[in-house]
Amino acid sequence: MRVIELHRSVTDSNDRDAEALRQELKEKGVLLINLMSAPGAGKTTLLSRIITDLHDQLRIAVLEADIEASVDAERIEALGARSIQVHTDGMCHMDAGMSRTGLEALDLTGIDLAFLENIGNLICPAEYDTGAGLNVMISGIPEGDDKPLKYPLMYQKSQALVLSKMDALPYFDFDLKKFEKRVHFLNPQIRIFPVSAKTGEGMEALEAWLLSETAKWKER
Amino acid sequence: MRVIELHRSVTDSNDRDAEALRQELKEKGVLLINLMSAPGAGKTTLLSRIITDLHDQLRIAVLEADIEASVDAERIEALGARSIQVHTDGMCHMDAGMSRTGLEALDLTGIDLAFLENIGNLICPAEYDTGAGLNVMISGIPEGDDKPLKYPLMYQKSQALVLSKMDALPYFDFDLKKFEKRVHFLNPQIRIFPVSAKTGEGMEALEAWLLSETAKWKER
Numbered sequence: 001m002r003v004i005e006l007h008r009s010v011t012d013s014n015d016r017d018a019e020a021l022r023q024e025l026k027e028k029g030v031l032l033i034n035l036m037s038a039p040g041a042g043k044t045t046l047l048s049r050i051i052t053d054l055h056d057q058l059r060i061a062v063l064e065a066d067i068e069a070s071v072d073a074e075r076i077e078a079l080g081a082r083s084i085q086v087h088t089d090g091m092c093h094m095d096a097g098m099s100r101t102g103l104e105a106l107d108l109t110g111i112d113l114a115f116l117e118n119i120g121n122l123i124c125p126a127e128y129d130t131g132a133g134l135n136v137m138i139s140g141i142p143e144g145d146d147k148p149l150k151y152p153l154m155y156q157k158s159q160a161l162v163l164s165k166m167d168a169l170p171y172f173d174f175d176l177k178k179f180e181k182r183v184h185f186l187n188p189q190i191r192i193f194p195v196s197a198k199t200g201e202g203m204e205a206l207e208a209w210l211l212s213e214t215a216k217w218k219e220r
Numbered sequence: 221m222r223v224i225e226l227h228r229s230v231t232d233s234n235d236r237d238a239e240a241l242r243q244e245l246k247e248k249g250v251l252l253i254n255l256m257s258a259p260g261a262g263k264t265t266l267l268s269r270i271i272t273d274l275h276d277q278l279r280i281a282v283l284e285a286d287i288e289a290s291v292d293a294e295r296i297e298a299l300g301a302r303s304i305q306v307h308t309d310g311m312c313h314m315d316a317g318m319s320r321t322g323l324e325a326l327d328l329t330g331i332d333l334a335f336l337e338n339i340g341n342l343i344c345p346a347e348y349d350t351g352a353g354l355n356v357m358i359s360g361i362p363e364g365d366d367k368p369l370k371y372p373l374m375y376q377k378s379q380a381l382v383l384s385k386m387d388a389l390p391y392f393d394f395d396l397k398k399f400e401k402r403v404h405f406l407n408p409q410i411r412i413f414p415v416s417a418k419t420g421e422g423m424e425a426l427e428a429w430l431l432s433e434t435a436k437w438k439e440r
C-alpha cells in the first residue's frame with residue numbers, strides 16, 4: 001500500500017495547471033473523473049461495485065484522497081484495481097497540482113478510466129479544478145432532499161449526480177421529485193442516476209454512461 | 221427572517237478572540253454549544269427536537285451558519301425559538317469573529333443555551349475555535365462506522381458525540397462496538413449519545429446532559 005503525503009501546491013494558477021493536466025490525460029486517452037460527495041455518501045462502495053461490474057470492459061485506477069487513513073485504498077486494492085492513497089496535509093480539497101502528483105505515482109499506463117475519490121466535503125472540492133474530464137457528485141438518500149439549497153456550487157460544477165442508497169428510500173423522508181427539481185434548477189444539463197450499490201438498482205444505466213463517456217473521451 | 225452576510229474575520233488571533241468571547245458568554249451565563257457534523261447528519265432535526273422537549277426548562281437560541289439558503293433558520297423559527305441565519309461568504313467554517321457577529325445580531329438577553337449550527341463539514345469547522353463552551357458533533361448511522369478513521373480531529377475536539385438516526389441501524393452495515401472503540405481511541409473522555417430524533421430513542425439522556433451542562437456553566 002503506497003501512501004503519498006501531499007503539500008500545498010506551489011503554483012498560483014490552478015486553472016492553468018488543471019487545463020494542462022486535462023490535455024495530457026486526453027492525449028494519453030485516460031478519462032479522469034473527479035468524484036465528490038459528503039462524508040459517508042458511499043463513494044468507495046460505489047467505486048467497488050463499478051470496478052467489479054466493468055472489469056472486463058475497462059481498466060480502472062483509483063486515486064484515493066483523504067486527510068488521513070488508507071482504508072479506502074485498501075478496499076479498492078482488494079478488488080485487484082490499481083490504487084494509490086494520497087493524504088492532503090489537512091486540506092479539505094484536491095487541486096490540479098495535487099492530482100498530478102497522485103496520478104504520476106499511480107502510473108496510468110494501460111488505464112482507460114481513473115477516478116479521483118476527492119475529500120468527503122460538499123464545499124471546498126467544488127471550488128478547485130482538479131484537471132478531471134468530468135465532475136461527478138454523489139448525494140445519498142439519508143442526507144436529505146434539501147442539500148442542493150445549501151451546497152449549490154457542487155451541483156453546478158458536476159456533469160452527473162449519483163443519487164446513492166436508493167434502497168434506504170423507504171426509511172427516510174426524501175421527496176425525489178422535489179430533489180430533482182432543485183438540482184435541475186441549479187444545473188439543467190446534469191444527468192441524475194438514482195442507484196443502490198447494495199442491491200444493484202440503477203447501476204446498469206450509470207455504467208453504460210461511464211462506458212460511453214470513456215469511449216467519447218478517447219475519440220475526441 | 222434576518223440573514224447576516226459574514227466576511228473573513230480581520231484578526232489573525234482567532235484563539236485569543238475565541239477565549240474572549242467564551243469569557244463574555246460565561247459572564248452572561250449563556251452556554252454556547254458549537255454543533256458540527258457532515259451535511260445531512262440531522263443537525264436541524266435534532267435541534268428541533270431538543271427545542272420542543274426542553275422549552276419549559278431552557279430558553280434556547282440558534283445561530284444557523286450556512287454557505288447559502290435560510291431553510292434551517294426558518295425551521296427553527298417555526299418552533300418559536302430565537303434564531304438567526306448567517307451566510308459565510310463561501311467559507312467552510314465559522315471562527316470566533318464570525319460567531320461574535322452572529323450572536324450580537326441574535327441578541328442573547330434571557331437566553332440560557334445557544335447553539336451554533338456550524339457549516340455541514342467534518343474538516344474545517346474542527347480547526348477553528350468558535351468561542352463555544354462545548355463542542356458537540358453529530359455522526360449519523362448512514363455515514364458508516366469508519367468516519368473516526370478519516371476525520372479524527374473533530375472527534376478529538378468534541379466533548380460529546382451524538383450518534384444520530386439510530387432508527388436506521390437495521391438497514392445499514394454499521395458496527396456500533398467498532399465505532400465506539402474507534403471514537404474512544406481518539407478521545408477517551410468523549411460522551412457518546414446514540415439517539416433517534418424521529419422515534420425519541422436516547423433523547424432523554426442527551427437532554428439531561430444538556431440541562432446539567434447548562435447549569436454547571438452558570439455556576440462555575
